[in-house]
Amino acid sequence: MSNTIKIGIFVSAALVLLAYFILKVEDIRLFAGEAVRAEAAFDSVVGLDDKSAVRVAGVRVGRVDGIRLADGRAVVGLLFEVPVDLREGATAAIANQGLLGDKYIELDPGPPAAPPLAEGALLPGSTPVGLDQAMARFNKIGIAIDDTLTAMDPARSGEAIRNALAALQETTATIREIVRANQEQVSSTIGNFERVSEVLAAELPRISAQTGEVIASIETILAENRGDLRQSMEQLASATDTLKSSLAHFETISGRLAGGEGSVGKLLTEDTAHDQLVATLASVESGVSSLSDSLNRVRKLELELGFESYFLEALDESHTEFTVRLDPSSDNNRFYQIGVVDDPRGRVRAQTLEETVVAPDGTRELTTVRTVTTEEKQTISAQVGFTSGVAQFRAGLFESTGGAGVDYSVLDRKLRFSFDAFDFGRENDLNPRVRFTTRWNVLSNAYVVGGMDDFLESGRESFFLGAGIHWSDEDLKYLLGSLPIN
Secondary structure: OHHHHHHHHHHHHHHHHHHHHHHOOOOOOOOOOOOEEEEEEOOOOOOOOOOOEEEEOEEEEEEEEEEEEOOEEEEEEEEEOOOOOOOOOOOEEEOOOOOOOOOOEEEOOOOOOHHHHEOOOOEEEOOOOOHHHHHHHHHHHHHHHHHHHHOOOOOOOHHHHHHHHHHHHHHHHHHHHHHOOOOHHHHHHHHHHHHHHHHHHHHHHHHHHHHHHHHHHHHHHHOOOOOOOOHHHHHHHHHHHHHHHHHHHHHHHHHHHHHHOOHHHHHHHOOOHHHHHHHHHHHHHHHHHHHHHHHHHHHHEEEEEEEEEEEEEEEEEEEEEEEEEEEOOOOOOOOEEEEEEEOOEEEEEEEEEEEEEEEEOOOEEEEEEEEEEOOOEEEEEEEEEEEEEEEEEEEEEEEEEEEEEEEEOOOOOOEEEEEEEEEEOOOHHHHOEEEEEEEEEOOOOOOEEEEEEOOOOOOEEEEEEEEEEOOOHHHHHHHHHHOOOO
């Protein structure tokens, strides 16, 4: 089979795979029957996206198919994937999947006994209260509380004070009635107080005697430790004398500083030290400004981390690569990309050795031995490139060898075709290693990849298929901010 036929088969398979992914991602059904549609009107559809789910009792029955504006209201198209029996009185509401989940349309099909909904009828929709509306209501409550407090000012509303006094009188009368109704319980409580007083009168002499014994014990302890107390007072007096001496030395040092003696005194009294300090601060300010400029330049760098792995069918092994891409925010659209690659092919090294073999008859013969080994499966890639529209051009190290490559993106950069050529000085007069890659972004941070590697060399070509993920600056910030901190 020639290389042209192989390439044709590969491209056809890649196009079929691409068409399948496009149909799945865009949710296009080529052989589906006639779709059933309906429409619902809402005052606001903030946060609701096209292709959002439509559910009945939490079960998905369709999706949102277009949102348009009509007479100041949002009209949402509903495309049903399964039959839904809509009755008169059916309503639609916007709901959330959890506190931070995506928005979707929740349908109430209407009472089962109601007649079927007329074709083309517009379902009434309701929108949940948003955060801004909730804050506005809290603001109204605050204003109402402020107005109430203002109304209690005697200078502005005497009627309010009179009403409050009348309410206070009614409350006092109510309390008086409660006391009258519970007079028996109050009398019982007073009796309890009297009994407690009798108990205290009986126990006070014993408590007084015990208190006298405690005071006598304290006096005995003071008498036994009188010498220690005297020694402690003498030590306190000595510490006071030492403190006075220290204060005298401090006063002497303060006088010398005020007179400009010593390095510190000169710093306090002479202008030279002040000028030198100002000059030093200016130098520090200049250094801080330079550091700030450097940090600003660093902040302008866009960082992207990537990890990709695919399976080579001819070798029955996997090719893995970890890349770091730096994209400066400049007008020349340059970028830099470095990576570490683990490739099962590695780099082929050929070595020729000449050996002299001595025959049994004593003759000597020069023998040439050629060995071919595969080494350096872990290689380095370091490339510089620039972007021009939907194309990117790269050059530099490709798996520890020189090379160049080009990337071409379509479908709003969801699909990318890449062509890399490198290792032009291969052993055994092999052709350069050429790789064709197709990449489809299934999600914002994940993609599938497929293609053909080394297809210029018959017997070494291999199809491959795999997947990869990549993270931008914002993704890394979100991941780091989500880590639990104990």
